[in-house]
Amino acid sequence: KQWYQRRVRGEGPCVDCKLGFYNFEGSRVDICFPCPFGTFGNETRATECHSCEAWEEGRRGKYVTKQHGSTSAEQCLRPDEPLGDFVEATVGFRVRVQGGDFCTDIKNSLWGMSKVIPFDGHFYECVVVPATEDKPAETSMALEMTLPRSFAWEFWAILDMISTHRPVGNAYVSMGRHYLDKIQEFVNNHSDLKNLGFKLDSSMMKIDDIELLEFEPYFKGHCRIAGDNSQFCDGPTDAEPATVERYYVKYTVSEVDCRSNAGYTRVRNAIERGGNRGLDCVARADYECKMALVSCEGDQVIAAFANTFKEVADSISLDKLDSMIKTFAQDGITFNKGEVVEGCRDGIGANGFTEDFQPQCDACAKGRFVNHMGWCQKCPFGSWGDDGVHCYACAWYKSTTPFW
16 A cells, blocks of 8 residues: 555656645546645645644644645644734635626626625636537636634635645546535635525536636735735735825616625626726836725615825825726716715714715724725624724634624
C-alpha cells in the first residue's frame, strides 16, 4: 500500500509527500495536497492532516492556522489577535466550469441571496458560453459575501480547500458533491433558512458531468485601524488616513421589480459593478471610488457614492460628480439620472432622506454602525455594537447573536 507516495505529474517516479502535505487513500490523483486551514502535517508520507483543535489534551475552542500547508502544532493559533484587526471581511470566488449551464438555476433560485440569508451575499456574475459540436457548454460565475469575522474565516477555509484540491473534485463526482455540501452546511448552519422554508442543497446543482476549469477565491478583511498592516486587510493601510467624500444619487428605472430576488440583484449588480456607469475613478490603482445600492422601491433607486483619495487632484466635488453621473443602461435596465446630493460628514451616518432628497444625518442607534458608504447599517449577524459607530465580532469560541 503506497498511496502515500504520489507521483508529481510529468516529473518521473513517485515521491514522498513532504511536511505540510498529504494524499489520502482513494484520491485517484497522484498529487500531494497542502493541509487545509486549521490543520497541520508534521510527518512525510502523510495520508491525513492533524486538526488543530484535537491535537493537544485540554485544547478547546477555535484554533486556526494563518495559511494552508502548516507543518507544526505551534502554527495553530487563537484567531482573535494574530489574524489582524478586522471585524468583517469580503470573501468571494470566481469559477469557470465546463459541461453545463448553471446560470438558469442560479438566477431562478439563488440570485439575490442577501434577501434570504442573514448576511450580505450575492452572485454578481453568471455567463454561459453555449455548447458547440466540438466543445461542451461553459459557465463562469462569481459569488461574493460580506461576513462577520468568524464566519468569514470559516467560509474562506472551505474555498481555499476547494482551490487547493481542485484535481480531486474533477477526479470523481462524490468529492465534487462533498465541496458543495461543505458550502451548503455553512449556509444552513449559520442562518435561519430552515425557519424560512429554504434549504441550500447540492442536489440542485447537476455536477455529474462537469469539469472545474478555474477556481479563484479571495479574502479581504475590512480593517478599522489606520496603519494596520495585517496580511488580511484590503487596500492601503497607511498611518495617515485617506479622505472620503460621500454623495447620494437618485435614479428612476423601468421594467424591473425589486421585490423579487432576481430584480433586486440585477439592479444592485448594475449599480455596484456595471461597466456603463461612466465612473473613470474606479480604475485607480490604490484609492478608488465606489457606488453601492441603498434602496430600490418602485421605480426609484438610490445609490451611495464614496470617493477615497489622498491626492487633491482626485477629489470630486458635487458639481464634478453631477456632470460625471449619466443616464445609463445595464442588463436590460435603464437608469435615468436624477438628483445628486452631498452625504453626511464627520462620522455621522444617514438614517434616511427628507421629501426633497436630503440625507437625514444623525448619530446611528445602538446595534448599528456607519458603513463605508456613510449609511447607518445594522451590525452584521454574529456581531454587536453599543456606540452607534462600530460593531464588534462575537468571540470565535462563543455563541453568535440571534438572527439580526
